[in-house]
Amino acid sequence: MSEKLYHGAAYYPELWTEDVIEQDIKLMLETGINVVRIGEFAWSTMEPIEDQINLSFFKVIVNKLYEHGIETIFCTPTPTPPIWFTYKHPERMYVDRDGRTMGHGSRQHACTNNHYFRERAAIITEHIVQTLGNHPGIIGWQIDNEFKCHVSECMCETCKSLWHEWLKNRYKTIENLNEAWGTHIWSEYYHHFEQVPQPGPAPFLHNSSLNTMYKIFSMEKIAEFSDQQAEVIRTYSSAPITHNSSIAFSVDNERLFKNLDFASFDTYASIENFSAYLINCDLWRNFKKGKEFWIMETSTSFAASLESCASPHPNGYLKAEAAAAYALGAEGFCYWLWRQQRTGCEQPHSSVISAWGKPTVGYKNVIEVEHMRKEFEPIILSTKPVQADLAITYSDRAKVFLATEPHKGLNHRGLVTNYYERILSMGIHRDVIPEGASFEGYKVVLTPFIHFLSDDYLIRGKHFVENGGIWIVGPLTGGRTEEHTIHTDRALGELEKLAGVKVLFTYPMDQSGTIGSAFGCSAPLGLWSTVFEYSEEHSVGTITEGLSAGKSFLTEHSLGKGKIVMLGAMPIGREGDVLLKRMIDHYSILAEVNQRTDVTPGTIVAPRENDHSIIWFMINMDGNGGSVTIPFKGYDIKNKIEIESGKLEIGPFECKMVEFQK
Amino acid sequence: MSEKLYHGAAYYPELWTEDVIEQDIKLMLETGINVVRIGEFAWSTMEPIEDQINLSFFKVIVNKLYEHGIETIFCTPTPTPPIWFTYKHPERMYVDRDGRTMGHGSRQHACTNNHYFRERAAIITEHIVQTLGNHPGIIGWQIDNEFKCHVSECMCETCKSLWHEWLKNRYKTIENLNEAWGTHIWSEYYHHFEQVPQPGPAPFLHNSSLNTMYKIFSMEKIAEFSDQQAEVIRTYSSAPITHNSSIAFSVDNERLFKNLDFASFDTYASIENFSAYLINCDLWRNFKKGKEFWIMETSTSFAASLESCASPHPNGYLKAEAAAAYALGAEGFCYWLWRQQRTGCEQPHSSVISAWGKPTVGYKNVIEVEHMRKEFEPIILSTKPVQADLAITYSDRAKVFLATEPHKGLNHRGLVTNYYERILSMGIHRDVIPEGASFEGYKVVLTPFIHFLSDDYLIRGKHFVENGGIWIVGPLTGGRTEEHTIHTDRALGELEKLAGVKVLFTYPMDQSGTIGSAFGCSAPLGLWSTVFEYSEEHSVGTITEGLSAGKSFLTEHSLGKGKIVMLGAMPIGREGDVLLKRMIDHYSILAEVNQRTDVTPGTIVAPRENDHSIIWFMINMDGNGGSVTIPFKGYDIKNKIEIESGKLEIGPFECKMVEFQK
Amino acid sequence: MSEKLYHGAAYYPELWTEDVIEQDIKLMLETGINVVRIGEFAWSTMEPIEDQINLSFFKVIVNKLYEHGIETIFCTPTPTPPIWFTYKHPERMYVDRDGRTMGHGSRQHACTNNHYFRERAAIITEHIVQTLGNHPGIIGWQIDNEFKCHVSECMCETCKSLWHEWLKNRYKTIENLNEAWGTHIWSEYYHHFEQVPQPGPAPFLHNSSLNTMYKIFSMEKIAEFSDQQAEVIRTYSSAPITHNSSIAFSVDNERLFKNLDFASFDTYASIENFSAYLINCDLWRNFKKGKEFWIMETSTSFAASLESCASPHPNGYLKAEAAAAYALGAEGFCYWLWRQQRTGCEQPHSSVISAWGKPTVGYKNVIEVEHMRKEFEPIILSTKPVQADLAITYSDRAKVFLATEPHKGLNHRGLVTNYYERILSMGIHRDVIPEGASFEGYKVVLTPFIHFLSDDYLIRGKHFVENGGIWIVGPLTGGRTEEHTIHTDRALGELEKLAGVKVLFTYPMDQSGTIGSAFGCSAPLGLWSTVFEYSEEHSVGTITEGLSAGKSFLTEHSLGKGKIVMLGAMPIGREGDVLLKRMIDHYSILAEVNQRTDVTPGTIVAPRENDHSIIWFMINMDGNGGSVTIPFKGYDIKNKIEIESGKLEIGPFECKMVEFQK
Secondary structure (H helix, E strand, O other): OOOOOEEEEEEOHHHOOHHHHHHHHHHHHHHOOOEEEEOOOOHHHHOOEOOEOOOHHHHHHHHHHHHOOOEEEEEOOOOOOOHHHHOOOHHHEOEOOOOOEOOOOOOOOEOOOOHHHHHHHHHHHHHHHHHHOOOOOEEEEEOOOOOOOOOOOOOOHHHHHHHHHHHHHHHOOHHHHHHHHOOOHHHOOOOOHHHOOOOOOOOOOOOHHHHHHHHHHHHHHHHHHHHHHHHHHHHHOOOOEEOEEOOOOOOOHHHHHHOOOOOEEEOOOOHHHHHHHHHHHHHHHHHOOOOOEEEEEOOOOOOEEOOEEOOOOOOOHHHHHHHHHHHOOEEEEEEOOOEOOOOOOOOOOOOOEOOOOOEOOOHHHHHHHHHHHHHHHHHHHOOEEOOOOEEEEEOHHHHHHHHHOOOOOOOHHHHHHHHHHHHHHOOEOEEEEEOOOOOOOOOEEEEOOOOEOOHHHHHHHHHHHHOOOEEEEOOOOOOEOOOOOEOOOOOOOHHHHHOOOOEEEEEEOOOOOOEEEEOOEEEEEEOEEEEEOOOOOOEEEEEEEOOOOOOEEEEEEEEOOEEEEEEOOEEOHHHHHHHHHHHHHHHHHHOOOOOEOOOOOOEEEEEEEOOOEEEEEEEEOOOOOEEEEEOOOEEEOOOOEEEOOEEEEEOOOOEEEEEEEO | OOOOOEEEEEEOHHHOOHHHHHHHHHHHHHHOOOEEEEOOOOHHHHOOEOOEOOOHHHHHHHHHHHHOOOEEEEEOOOOOOOHHHHOOOHHHEOEOOOOOEOOOOOOOOEOOOOHHHHHHHHHHHHHHHHHHOOOOOEEEEEOOOOOOOOOOOOOOHHHHHHHHHHHHHHHOOHHHHHHHHOOOHHHOOOOOHHHOOOOOOOOOOOOHHHHHHHHHHHHHHHHHHHHHHHHHHHHHOOOOEEOEEOOOOOOOHHHHHHOOOOOEEEOOOOHHHHHHHHHHHHHHHHHOOOOOEEEEEOOOOOOEEOOEEOOOOOOOHHHHHHHHHHHOOEEEEEEOOOEOOOOOOOOOOOOOEOOOOOEOOOHHHHHHHHHHHHHHHHHHHOOEEOOOOEEEEEOHHHHHHHHHOOOOOOOHHHHHHHHHHHHHHOOEOEEEEEOOOOOOOOOEEEEOOOOEOOHHHHHHHHHHHHOOOEEEEOOOOOOEOOOOOEOOOOOOOHHHHHOOOOEEEEEEOOOOOOEEEEOOEEEEEEOEEEEEOOOOOOEEEEEEEOOOOOOEEEEEEEEOOEEEEEEOOEEOHHHHHHHHHHHHHHHHHHOOOOOEOOOOOOEEEEEEEOOOEEEEEEEEOOOOOEEEEEOOOEEEOOOOEEEOOEEEEEOOOOEEEEEEEO | OOOOOEEEEEEOHHHOOHHHHHHHHHHHHHHOOOEEEEOOOOHHHHOOEOOEOOOHHHHHHHHHHHHOOOEEEEEOOOOOOOHHHHOOOHHHEOEOOOOOEOOOOOOOOEOOOOHHHHHHHHHHHHHHHHHHOOOOOEEEEEOOOOOOOOOOOOOOHHHHHHHHHHHHHHHOOHHHHHHHHOOOHHHOOOOOHHHOOOOOOOOOOOOHHHHHHHHHHHHHHHHHHHHHHHHHHHHHOOOOEEOEEOOOOOOOHHHHHHOOOOOEEEOOOOHHHHHHHHHHHHHHOOOOOOOOEEEEEOOOOOOEEOOEEOOOOOOOHHHHHHHHHHHOOEEEEEEOOOEOOOOOOOOOOOOOEOOOOOEOOOHHHHHHHHHHHHHHHHHHHOOEEOOOOEEEEEOHHHHHHHHHOOOOOOOHHHHHHHHHHHHHHOOEOEEEEEOOOOOOOOOEEEEOOOOEOOHHHHHHHHHHHHOOOEEEEOOOOOOEOOOOOEOOOOOOOHHHHHOOOOEEEEEEOOOOOOEEEEOOEEEEEEOEEEEEOOOOOOEEEEEEEOOOOOOEEEEEEEEOOEEEEEEOOEEOHHHHHHHHHHHHHHHHHHOOOOOEOOOOOOEEEEEEEOOOEEEEEEEEOOOOOEEEEEOOOEEEOOOOEEEOOEEEEEOOOOEEEEEEEO
């Protein structure tokens, strides 16, 4: 458990004069900023000329901050190699799908797989850690910044040869690859690995296996870079290491965090998307289970760049965000950024302090956060989040499969967030867990939108069910192999056997007039769907209209002490929402999901506990206020009064804490 | 006349194991598939290494199929040259308008004008035909597959020098070209042919002549390739040759089919676009007049690729499609594809059998088609389509002119299909005829949306009219020369003289508040329009409002025994629809168009005949059912009963056949 | 003052035969065309082969025209270098942002900064001027044609080195540049000027300073080219020089016209956008104050190219356009083009005469213009436009800043035109003045949408106010420095001090629920906004709802005899329109703006004067007619009658002239 709740901001002292820095520290103390994030783009300051590395400026800054009680997360500056690295070296630069080579300027312009880039990145990081590794003010490290946020798969010559090497490792022989990808289709067939192209310009789509594997290759390579950086850091420092990531980036977050010490994310969701904010908290808590996560970047009011801007947060929302984060497992809540950029391309972005050193529109909200943080700190530090009964699997590899095969513009993130939102709005406390996470401790696991299910996942699912769990699979799950090919034994391969169903066929149900019926309600069915043979034993949801009338779209199969539920199609529209919620409700009751309240949508209950009590953090996120039924007598921590069971009102953006004795 | 009605599917045995192939053949027999199309993408299987050609696998397959009564259309595999052709040979690849060179993967990645491509294509085709040319199972050949479906005009260096050669042949001297294209405009002027650019990146639009000629060059070149392939095939085989084309591709279908033996097309229109399906039948019947055409590809239920999918057909529609095809002159009706692809980029596309060997959602519709085919076969084989009284000219070269000069997003295919739909919905039996087709046998010919009319076409039109035909010209017809320049003698050149009109000026009428009146009704006028001087003698339609009030938009001129009708503008909206139909109605009556019924829209009557009788195939296409008045006593072939004249109901997707004695 | 009102057309005799030219001259005389513009794309005719220059054709033409009383504006042919310049010289061609090199064909394909281009341009221009410089038929010169209309900033290697040179001149040392642009952000930092990239492909946005400076560099370079051409012309000719420009092009018009003799523009606004037409007249009158401007190109009916077309003008609109132009200060009103193009890519564009030598749809409107011109000529020639009391500053450099930083799709031209439209519709006679223009003679100056205000402008503003002017600044004005960085002393730098306000913060107000109240009405506020501290002394408009409730968005500060009004946000919607108009009304009354009438929207009053009288030109632009109150007894020039004060009706597209004695 942590010793502190952190309230922080990204800080770029290398861009400002000494005077301004003095003023900044003074203002930070006033604002309650107790941690800053430093260094992420400062390579040119640290090493203006190749091999002339001087970190004294940063050492002074870290010292000065520390003397004022402000701790530092230090970042490696690798997202922005200096001009000496890039000038006249197009071969070191990122190349996009159209073959355009990036120039200097902006960020992420270098290919992170370039050998010389890796070498120079190791050197600068080594120097940083040698210099600052044992500084008491350094409480953590951040590697690079937002990997693959502006770029995705690089198509340069270095990547081409690494791709061939990667394929060689994966497939051993080219015949294995040919067989796995079925390359006699369209005469793609290769004689040696060097012939396998990168998925660049082509008259029509590339082979799905090629596309998917190139993305996975790219995700593994960026994680490998992260691993290498972490290794350098660990040689000289014992402070924990993280990276500030997002599900919006082209990375496999589960793999990325495997070799890091704690998990962080950046988010700029606006109030309309508060569920997109919360899913991050519920997911990042589980990348390093049992370890607090950080929100490394969020705006004080609105995100903006030269070419776009969001609307400012309404007053109160920032505090609700921070409260939700801390309650759901965050140790740190940090802004991007402290002082508005004077130059560059993010000048309009909101901050704590303007470029001219004055409070911004979000400033008073930052002060509110700080008051709340102080109030929360002892309570949060003495508790931990209650384990949820229900979990949804999230997979960045599934995101890749859907990017290769979006059927009709499907967006993985949108699908998942939408699905998550339903469970959130039902008042069910939930975990969003990475693909490789254990199912231990859960009563219900949901696995939607995962084209390919690994053998390992299937085994975990099977054991989970045999031991009494309810596993709800689909829609859009299991229909592809690891290689992004179609199963040839049966539609869903091993999953189909396990689930005790017989799939008849699959097809796109949208606009096909298909109606499904289950749990006493009916709804149109959509998405690419799997139709099951009707069986009295297994069928829970029946198709009543459309091409597959009489067949099943929802089945249930008992296995050991539990059940596998297969959802073959997506109930859509308002009625679909009702049907899906009834399904979740039904199985939650059946599985005896207890971590659930009747909180009204727009407000959340985040339960935390310690040995002797449970504390509910009730936070209104949508600004409309809400209510929840208090089941037993409890203790209102803020008002220091006992409260009776019954309906409790939560005001707009209000946060209430009620403690229940165990 | 044919000896068989074919019911077929595309088949890719090279992608499957022997076991699966055995199963496939068994299932084909159950399904009634009596022809398969093989080989189109299999070059890497046939010639995995340059010059190591082995066709034994395909020989075995063709044999095996033949032994089971399944015949084969064999395809040349040229859309997908193997890796030995493309690897490290960017100079052989297709280059798009932006200068991007295609890589291996996908299809049509090679430049079909590349010399070495032509050489290797001839070699592989020669081997195939030597091996299989006399096999009794081979009933036909398909050259390549869907020429120019994913690509259009290649911009590579080979094409550049062929372009210069082509220009030299066409214009003889550069001065002729300069004069024809008016190249002193914008100082384009060339001193020698090598200086004429390909229409690649430029700050604004290229000269219309350059653009149009480059497209025509490209269309001639792909037809030349087809000719060369046909020549190779004919050296060793007497089986007829085709290509599976479409009006959606960048080809001149009339020119392409000139040197082929029968015409085929691929179509994936969904039920909402059934008129787009039917226009194909009415057009393809006329590319090789008197010879049955084939539908070489259509989906059993829905078209799909990784990135898109259509909705599945409603039950019954597939049978209606097949019935309409056979009735309108098809000999073969084939699916793409037999067995769902395991890999590649068309994995989700519908098929007869799934990748795991089971019936798909369309399977039972395929069975229905087969029942219908058997019932139809003797009737179809003993009759032929009745010659229509009315014809619409279709021109892929006109498509090129409109692509160069779309005015405001005009789409040739959309315009033509929309125009065709009106005639279809009026119950008029019709031919859609290529630009070079004879007008012999018609009473009414319509020539809409053809910017340039050739001298030859004008002469045919003149003779047709002199001999009593009614020729309805326009809108958007005749205003450009062969070189895509503007006439300088009069607005429409020779046509204007022939039509006995005086054009005042042309301009875009959309949103200009112009109203036209004719045949007792009024409608807004749109499209780029030609305004005629009013003359009591010729004016049929008068402009009543707008800039040209008092002038004519519709004229009629008697010539010999017939009439030329000039339609200068497009009546638009609901009222425009009425006006156009009244015009067609008026001239159809005047010309004594007899091949016409009162069939309700959404249902068609396809008349066929032999020496002693006429048979009406009445097919409901829209799923709503319809009716038609039976004029005389007839014989209901299906129910084997005589029926009286009077109204006959056709059920949803039903097909009725009534025979009338001559 | 002029001696003639010109009525002209662009003419391309090099594209036509002698016969056609004879016919053209005859028709010009019939139509009243008294000036033609010749030569702009004719380089290949003048110099078909490098160094073989022959201008005899043009000499003959100019002679022949002159003999018939038609004068000539001769153009240099530099927008279209011939094939000998471009063929096999990709290094001379324009390169776009994606790195695509333009090919020959179309226009503006050459890089105008290429050294050899400049050399050849000087040579051809020198020959032209040597040949025709003293010809009495030549009344003026046009340099090139529509600079930067199809292209913007070139990215070629020549431009790269000129860019470095330009930077060196501007910043002297690289450290100055680094400091000015704050290049330690994202490690952009440069060691020497050669390292500064052009703003080509990058993963995300470039530094705002880099982007803005590259655009300014490009605008300066094209003006430099214009200067060089003008210098060549002046060596041999004393006829005045112009360029036909537009605010839609990537040029700095103020800088461009600095070294030219008179200002011209091209416009193709349709009737719906008549205010976009008028803003040009009000702006171009002020590029060379006191000197008549020309409309060098406008359509007789509709603009069109192969791929687009506008709707034709309604009858009467062309005459209204010409009347407004002459009344507002034009000396020439010219069409593009005389005879429809036979070839090229602008074939469908409207003209006076069709390609086949007949009157077009716009012909009779041209005749109307000529009647009006004759009627106008003596009146216009004996008067000059009355100086307006109110001016709006227009800046092409502001356009650049907004292109770099559009916040959320903001378009400078749209913003400015919209703002102008309000003043127009209030019946206020107005000037639109370039950034560098004197404020002398005005009572109210408005400065909206100018991110950066120069010191010079601020000084002029200060003096203007001190001497009694009312200066209304904003919205979106003053928040950026010359280098496109953010001020660090205060939000608006010096302006803030001058305006006596304290800016709290800035943020995007759209959709933030902010309401502002002023002058007795309330409206939602939008755009990127500046919020002022409330002060009883200064606040005129208060924010009543939203994040900044209680603060000010509109302030007033007395300085000397005048006032600075700061408008921090944009009142939006219908209510915003009311609020803005009340603000303008309020300050116009306060400043005693007299040049104002109660003319109804859609009709304008253009006042002209001489020593003894004022003449109102009242012109209806929208085709709906209108009215205006005549304040004193006047004289109706057309009808030659005295008219009493009171309401005067103006018919659709009518133009009335009323003379008032001074």
